[in-house]
Amino acid sequence: MAEDFYWQAKRLEEMSLQEWERLCDGCGKCCLEKLENPDTGELAFTNVACRFLDLETCRCAHYDERLRYALDCVPLAHDNVGELRWMPSTCAYRLLAEGKDLPDWHPLKTGDSASVARAGQSVRGRAISEKLVGDLEDHIVDWSA
Ligand code: SF4
Numbered sequence: 001m002a003e004d005f006y007w008q009a010k011r012l013e014e015m016s017l018q019e020w021e022r023l024c025d026g027c028g029k030c031c032l033e034k035l036e037n038p039d040t041g042e043l044a045f046t047n048v049a050c051r052f053l054d055l056e057t058c059r060c061a062h063y064d065e066r067l068r069y070a071l072d073c074v075p076l077a078h079d080n081v082g083e084l085r086w087m088p089s090t091c092a093y094r095l096l097a098e099g100k101d102l103p104d105w106h107p108l109k110t111g112d113s114a115s116v117a118r119a120g121q122s123v124r125g126r127a128i129s130e131k132l133v134g135d136l137e138d139h140i141v142d143w144s145a
C-alpha cells in the first residue's frame with residue numbers, strides 16, 4: 001500500500017505550524033510583483049521581486065517581521081489560499097487547497113531542496129529586485145504564473 005504522507009492525510013487547517021511551513025517549496029514565485037489590468041482584472045506576472053526577497057536563497061529576508069516591513073505582503077492561511085488567484089499554479093498551498101497532490105519535484109517528495117531549481121521552478125537567477133527596476137511593464141514574463 002502506498003505510504004500516506006501528512007500533506008495527503010491532513011487538511012490544511014489540521015496541520016501544525018511546522019507542517020504548514022514545510023509545505024513551502026521556496027520557489028519565491030509568490031514574492032514577484034504582479035500587474036492587474038484595472039478594466040479586465042487580468043493579471044500579468046513579472047520577474048521583479050519584492051525588495052525583501054533574498055535572491056540567492058529565494059526566501060524572505062524578514063519572514064517573521066514581514067508584515068511590518070512590507071505592508072502589501074499577504075500572509076497565507078488555510079482560509080485565504082484558495083482565493084488568492086495570483087498565487088502561482090505550482091504553489092504547494094494552492095495545489096492542496098485545490099485538492100491536488102504536490103509535484104514530484106517538491107522537496108517533501110525528493111528530500112532535496114535543490115530539486116525545485118532543477119525542475120526550473122525557482123526564481124533563482126531569473127528575478128531582479130524591485131530596487132533596480134523602473135517600469136514593471138518591461139518585466140512581464142510567462143514563467144512565474
Ligand atoms: S509560491 Fe508557494 S511554495 Fe512557492 S515560495 Fe510562495 S508560498 Fe512557497
Ligand code: SF4
Nearest residue numbers: 031050053060070073
Ligand atoms: S515581504 Fe517577504 S514574504 Fe512578503 S512578498 Fe516580500 S519577500 Fe515575499
